[in-house]
Amino acid sequence: xxxxxxxxxxxxxxxxxxxxxxxxxxxxxxxxxxxxxxxxxxxxxxxxxxxxxxxxxxxxxxxxxxxxxxxxxxxxxxxxxxxxxxxxxxxxxxxxxxxxxxxxxxxxxxxxxxxxxxxxxxxxxxxxxxxxxxxxxxxxxxxxxxxxxxxxxxxxxxxxxxxxxxxxxxxxxxxxxxxxxxxxxxxxxxxxxxxxxxxxxxxxxxxxxxxxxxxxxxxxxxxxxxxxxxxxxxxxxxxxxxxxxxxxxxxxxxxxxxxxxxxxxxxxxxxxxxxxxxxxxxxxxxxxxxxxxxxxxxxxxxxxxxxxxxxxxxxxxxxxxxxxxxxxxxxxxxxxxxxxxxxxxxxxxxxxxx
Numbered sequence: 220x221x222x223x224x225x226x227x228x229x230x231x232x233x234x235x236x237x238x239x240x241x242x243x244x245x246x247x248x249x250x251x252x253x254x255x256x257x258x259x260x261x262x263x264x265x266x267x268x269x270x271x272x273x274x275x276x277x278x279x280x281x282x283x284x285x286x287x288x289x290x291x292x293x294x295x296x297x298x299x300x301x302x303x304x305x306x307x308x309x310x311x312x313x314x315x316x317x318x319x320x321x322x323x324x325x326x327x328x329x330x331x332x333x334x335x336x337x338x339x340x341x342x343x344x345x346x347x348x349x350x351x352x353x354x355x356x357x358x359x360x361x362x363x364x365x366x367x368x369x370x371x372x373x374x375x376x377x378x379x380x381x382x383x384x385x386x387x388x389x390x391x392x393x394x395x396x397x398x399x400x401x402x403x404x405x406x407x408x409x410x411x412x413x414x415x416x417x418x419x420x421x422x423x424x425x426x427x428x429x430x431x432x433x434x435x436x437x438x439x440x441x442x443x444x445x446x447x448x449x450x451x452x453x454x455x456x457x458x459x460x461x462x463x464x465x466x467x468x469x470x471x472x473x474x475x476x477x478x479x480x481x482x483x484x485x486x487x488x489x490x491x492x493x494x495x496x497x498x499x500x501x502x503x504x505x506x507x508x509x510x511x512x513x514x515x516x517x518x519x520x521x522x523x524x525x526x527x528x529x530x531x532x533x534x535x536x537x538x539x540x541x542x543x544x545x546x547x548x549x550x551x552x553x554x555x556x557x558x559x560x561x562x563x564x565x566x567x568x569x570x571x572x573x
Contacts, residue, residue, distance in 0.1 A: 223272035225264040225279075226287040226296060229350040230256045232358070233283030235326030240282065245275075257347040260287070260296040299348035300367055304355060305434050306341045307362040307480065311556035320359045337550040339507040340364075340434035364482055366433035373414035374435060375406040379426035388427070391420060407432070436505040437486045439478040443499035446470050454496040480505050506572040509548035512557060516567040517543070526560045548573035 238256060242249035245263075255261040264275060272288050279286045289295075308317055314336065321343060322332035335343045344351065349365060356363040377388060385402045392399055392406065395413050399406060409417070414429045421427045444451040446466060455461045459477055461469065469475055477500065481489060486502060493500045517523045520539050527535050530553060533546045549557065558568045 222266040229285040231285040373409040376428040509573040510554040512545040518565040
């Protein structure tokens with residue numbers, strides 16, 4: 220009698236709580252089941268009778284999982300590449316909704332999921348498959364970025380004035396085969412092994428920051444364009460989405476931001492599109508971490524106070540015609556959330572990395 224294999228193709232629409240159910244019904248350790256769910260495609264049963272395979276398929280499908288039944292002579296799926304998943308929230312006002320979606324996907328309370336979102340680069344899962352990344356992207360209103368930490372490249376940021384530490388970093392970089400000018404502030408394109416070696420040596424000093432390049436964000440700036448060039452204006456109106464009637468004003472107030480925050484892959488694609496059309500563009504790194512906020516103009520004092528009080532428990536002393544600076548830095552997503560509300564009521568706001 221031929222037998223069947225039961226393969227979980229994807230977590231689909233199921234919640235992680237399904238792991239407990241399957242553990243009890245199938246007599247399998249819950250930790251093992253949860254690992255299978257996040258590392259799909261994964262073999263749940265191999266060479267079992269067809270009746271059991273079909274019953275299992277019906278149960279798993281009912282729970283929201285995507286399931287495959289294959290014959291015993293069909294090849295089993297290879298072990299998937301294991302990834303880290305990070306989220307980027309395009310619209311900061313969606314933070315409460317996205318936090319709820321994430322907590323449901325992870326099977327944790329909203330306080331835990333919010334902590335993951337607030338700590339950039341907002342890595343929410345590790346050691347999972349691309350199938351899990353795709354499932355998450357279908358169930359959350361945020362950009363999902365997948366990275367293989369072992370094969371991706373890293374950026375080193377050096378944040379210290381200590382010459383002794385700088386010299387030690389220079390020496391290590393030289394030992395690792397990196398020929399650089401003395402005392403660089405940033406080094407791109409580090410391998411995982413090199414980045415880990417640097418982190419191991421200098422983590423305790425607080426002088427270095429290691430960033431997975433897949434999770435970096437960039438701002439694209441329009442520096443120059445020709446109002447009389449149809450290629451330029453078509454890109455700005457049809458691709459970027461600028462209203463045609465404001466192009467003259469934009470031309471008089473350059474530079475302006477075209478894209479507030481894109482990942483490295485999109486940066487390359489968008490810059491290629493813009494420059495091919497003839498636009499003169501540049502880009503800036505968007506620093507991860509916390510930001511301080513300064514309000515330079517306050518047209519409506521009461522509304523401004525009401526917004527600021529949402530984010531700071533400290534006594535807020537905001538006065539008309541006086542520059543106000545936040546009492547402490549905020550996480551970037553909260554900074555963006557607060558800034559958007561303030562700008563809507565006419566405030567002039569500046570964000571500075573802490």
